[in-house]
Amino acid sequence: MALDIEDQYDKIYRYCYLKIRQRETAEDITQETFLRFLEHPKYYSIDKTMQILYTIAGNLCMDEFRKQKCVDIPETQQSDEDIEETVLSSFLLKNALKILTDTEREIILLRYINDVPVNVIGNIYDMSRFAVNRRIKSILEKLKKEMGGERLI
Amino acid sequence: MKQKEINALRTAFSIPEPQNKREFINKYKAMEEIAERPKRLPIILSFATMVIGAAVLICVCINLKMTGDIRNQFNNSSVIIEDTTKSADKIETTSSFRTETTHSAVTSHTTTSVKSEEHTTENTSVTEKTQIQTETADNHITLNPTTAKTVQTTGIQTTNAEIKTTTSEQHENSDATTTQIKVTVTTTQKPITEIGKDYTLTPTRTYANDSNAYPWYDGKDQNAGGGANGGGPVPDGGDDKNGIGNGAKPPTQSMTLKEMLIHSTDTAVRAVPYEKIYTEKDGVPYIQYNVKITDSPFGNRYFRNGDRISVFIKGGYMSVKDFEEFSGCITGLPENSNIYIENSEMDELELNNEYLFFITDEGNDFYTAYNDSLVYVFTEENGKYVSVKSRYMVLE
Numbered sequence: 201m202a203l204d205i206e207d208q209y210d211k212i213y214r215y216c217y218l219k220i221r222q223r224e225t226a227e228d229i230t231q232e233t234f235l236r237f238l239e240h241p242k243y244y245s246i247d248k249t250m251q252i253l254y255t256i257a258g259n260l261c262m263d264e265f266r267k268q269k270c271v272d273i274p275e276t277q278q279s280d281e282d283i284e285e286t287v288l289s290s291f292l293l294k295n296a297l298k299i300l301t302d303t304e305r306e307i308i309l310l311r312y313i314n315d316v317p318v319n320v321i322g323n324i325y326d327m328s329r330f331a332v333n334r335r336i337k338s339i340l341e342k343l344k345k346e347m348g349g350e351r352l353i
Numbered sequence: 354m355k356q357k358e359i360n361a362l363r364t365a366f367s368i369p370e371p372q373n374k375r376e377f378i379n380k381y382k383a384m385e386e387i388a389e390r391p392k393r394l395p396i397i398l399s400f401a402t403m404v405i406g407a408a409v410l411i412c413v414c415i416n417l418k419m420t421g422d423i424r425n426q427f428n429n430s431s432v433i434i435e436d437t438t439k440s441a442d443k444i445e446t447t448s449s450f451r452t453e454t455t456h457s458a459v460t461s462h463t464t465t466s467v468k469s470e471e472h473t474t475e476n477t478s479v480t481e482k483t484q485i486q487t488e489t490a491d492n493h494i495t496l497n498p499t500t501a502k503t504v505q506t507t508g509i510q511t512t513n514a515e516i517k518t519t520t521s522e523q524h525e526n527s528d529a530t531t532t533q534i535k536v537t538v539t540t541t542q543k544p545i546t547e548i549g550k551d552y553t554l555t556p557t558r559t560y561a562n563d564s565n566a567y568p569w570y571d572g573k574d575q576n577a578g579g580g581a582n583g584g585g586p587v588p589d590g591g592d593d594k595n596g597i598g599n600g601a602k603p604p605t606q607s608m609t610l611k612e613m614l615i616h617s618t619d620t621a622v623r624a625v626p627y628e629k630i631y632t633e634k635d636g637v638p639y640i641q642y643n644v645k646i647t648d649s650p651f652g653n654r655y656f657r658n659g660d661r662i663s664v665f666i667k668g669g670y671m672s673v674k675d676f677e678e679f680s681g682c683i684t685g686l687p688e689n690s691n692i693y694i695e696n697s698e699m700d701e702l703e704l705n706n707e708y709l710f711f712i713t714d715e716g717n718d719f720y721t722a723y724n725d726s727l728v729y730v731f732t733e734e735n736g737k738y739v740s741v742k743s744r745y746m747v748l749e
Contacts, residue, residue, distance in 0.1 A: 313359065
């Protein structure tokens with residue numbers, strides 16, 4: 201199936217950025233992901249295609265982690281100024297996201313920002329789709345609790 | 354989750370926009386086009402694949418058609434027995450033998466049905482319980498009334514009458530049979546198919562063997578005066594008395610007869626004449642012997658065993674009208690009569706006897722076995738090949 205790179209590029213980039221926290225490195229890994237995907241056999245299932253993309257990206261990010269294990273990775277590149285510039289409604293959410301683990305943030309990003317199907321997330325993290333659903337539900341409740349309200353916004 | 358909440362999440366993640374997206378996407382699309390370009394086989398391989406595919410398809414179609422034909426043959430209960438390997442004489446002999454055998458088999462059947470339910474004779478076994486009748490000894494005919502009609506022959510040919518008799522007898526014996534059998538065996542005798550190629554020529558004019566034909570001697574004037582009317586259309590050989598034809602090299606004196614023949618002819622073949630035709634070529638009367646080659650000892654042209662060629666020897670019958678027309682002379686004989694131009698060098702060859710021919714290819718499969726002074730045909734006597742005319746000419 202033909203890959204919609206216009207759409208997938210941003211999604212893979214976000215995923216990589218969330219893992220690496222460095223814009224340039226995340227973009228390099230994103231591009232490397234697509235180049236690796238080009239050499240990969242093509243599948244007619246969009247789910248399978250997405251799974252391959254995220255798996256390649258995740259492995260490349262893991263390799264990058266190993267290279268930079270002696271380097272201090274900033275938890276976030278955003279400065280306090282950036283935070284102040286964000287809208288008030290996002291501020292609470294942003295802080296709430298900080299209490300999540302990396303995997304939880306990735307799952308939230310994949311599911312709600314990148315719109316990755318639950319079964320694909322399950323394949324990426326080696327979980328069943330029911331486990332993924334339970335995990336997402338618990339993450340959302342954690343966020344709501346942190347934000348002190350029932351809704352995220 | 355609502356779109357508003359998703360946007361809030363996206364903002365909360367604070368992921369900066371990629372900077373090199375557009376450049377990479379353009380590059381990626383170009384690479385993708387190259388990668389997805391269909392890999393084509395070389396033209397020769399593609400063509401070969403197509404040819405092989407077509408051949409396989411044709412074979413499958415032919416196979417299906419043949420299978421269908423065989424099935425239809427059995428459905429129509431018509432079995433055609435063809436024997437293309439035996440000669441006509443052998444077939445006749447076998448047929449007479451078969452007649453006797455069939456009659457004896459019928460007698461055996463009758464005896465069987467009268468005496469007991471199950472009985473086995475020397476030639477026939479009848480088993481009514483299984484509703485199967487089998488002739489095993491001589492006929493090799495097996496009939497199964499409950500399923501299909503099967504006739505097996507092993508090179509033995511029978512006539513329609515014989516088979517019908519056998520079939521009716523089987524009806525009488527098989528009382529328990531519910532299905533009636535109607536077997537029609539059609540005997541088709543194809544012309545004998547020879548192994549080898551046929552190079553024989555078809556004559557344009559032929560003349561019948563006429564016992565009342567007027568004799569006409571080769572190269573001799575029938576009228577004592579000779580002159581313009583003397584001689585016939587048959588070449589008289591000119592001055593060449595060395596036994597060498599046109600174009601042949603003169604043999605040396607030390608040559609033996611065998612060497613001379615090999616030297617002055619193209620090919621030697623052992624062959625059996627099976628057809629004799631009186632004909633003419635370019636106004637010259639010839640006897641055309643269609644021969645079947647059994648061996649080709651030497652020669653410029655190789656013949657296989659079974660090949661058939663036409664060997665021409667001058668002489669034979671010709672109508673007076675044609676003779677006068679070709680030769681330009683007036684014979685004074687009745688117009689509707691024939692003449693016989695005798696070849697003084699030989700008698701006519703007997704059919705179905707093997708001869709050794711030294712032949713010369715005159716072109717277009719026109720083989721001659723004579724010279725102006727000799728006929729190059731030998732017959733075997735006491736282990737030696739002797740000229741058909743001159744007994745003193747013996748090939749060592």
